[in-house]
Amino acid sequence: MVQTVRYYGTGHRKDAIARVWLTPGSGDxxxxxxxxxxxxxxxxxxxxxxxxxxxxxxxxxxNVIARCKGGGLSGQAGAIRHGVARALLEVDPxxxxxxxxxxxxxxxxxxxERKKYGHKRARRGFQFSKR
Numbered sequence: 001m002v003q004t005v006r007y008y009g010t011g012h013r014k015d016a017i018a019r020v021w022l023t024p025g026s027g028d029x030x031x032x033x034x035x036x037x038x039x040x041x042x043x044x045x046x047x048x049x050x051x052x053x054x055x056x057x058x059x060x061x062x063n064v065i066a067r068c069k070g071g072g073l074s075g076q077a078g079a080i081r082h083g084v085a086r087a088l089l090e091v092d093p094x095x096x097x098x099x100x101x102x103x104x105x106x107x108x109x110x111x112x113e114r115k116k117y118g119h120k121r122a123r124r125g126f127q128f129s130k131r
Contacts, residue, residue, distance in 0.1 A: 004023055004024075005023065005024060006021050006022065006023050007021065007022040007023075007062075007087040007088070007090040007091050008020070008021055008022075008087055008090065009022075009082075009083040009084065009085065009086030009087030009088075009089070009090065010083055010086065011078075011079040011080055011081065011082030011083030011084070011085075011086065011107075012079055012082060012107050012108075013071070013075045013076075013078030013079040013081075013082060013107070013108050014071045014072075014075035014078070014108070014110065014111055014112070015070040015071040015075060015111065015112070016068060016069070016070045016071030016072070016075035016076040016078065016079040017068070017069055017070050017071075017079060018066050018067065018068045018076060018079035018080045018082070018083045019066065019067045019068075019083065020064060020065070020066045020080060020083030020084055020086075020087050021064075021065045021066075021087070022062040022063070022064060022065075022084070022087045022088070022090075022091065023062065023063045023065070024061065024062060024063075025061075025062060025063030026060060026063065027053075027059065027060035027061070027062070027063065028063045028064070029046075029049060029063070029064040029066070030063075030064065030065050030066065031066045031068060031076070031080065032066070032067060032068055036049065036064075036066075040073055040076075040077055041073070042073070045073060045074065045077040048077045048078065048080075048081050049064070049077055049080050049081055049084065051081060051102075051104065052081060052084045052085040052088055052099060052104050053084070053088075055098055055099060055102050055104065056088060056092075056095050056098055056099065058088070058091075062091075064080070064084060066080045066083065068080065078108060081104060082104065082105075082107060082108075085099045085104035085105050086105065089105075
């Protein structure tokens with residue numbers, strides 16, 4: 001049995017978590033067992049996923065297999081980008097400087113703020129009427 005090389009990276013953004021595997025291939029991107037174009041639906045999100053490859057000139061060299069859960073499509077795309085960047089470090093640790101400088105290795109810490117009591121949402125108060 002022939003063992004294929006797989007590189008793994010976990011990505012996070014907002015409430016989304018992506019487990020990403022890179023395998024040598026032609027540049028196909030699969031998200032939750034579907035083609036990424038049909039899953040994400042927007043070209044800007046596809047561009048987001050490809051950014052780490054473009055930064056290190058490895059476009060079309062690896063297939064991406066991602067399993068996402070939580071959050072929305074935009075958060076999942078950001079999580080996949082984070083996971084791809086981390087997996088590329090397993091391919092070549094020398095890429096760390098380039099990826100770090102562009103911010104692809106930094107986990108975006110922004111998450112939804114919790115709702116406070118006495119408020120309708122996190123900061124919005126209830127509507128006030130004098131009468």
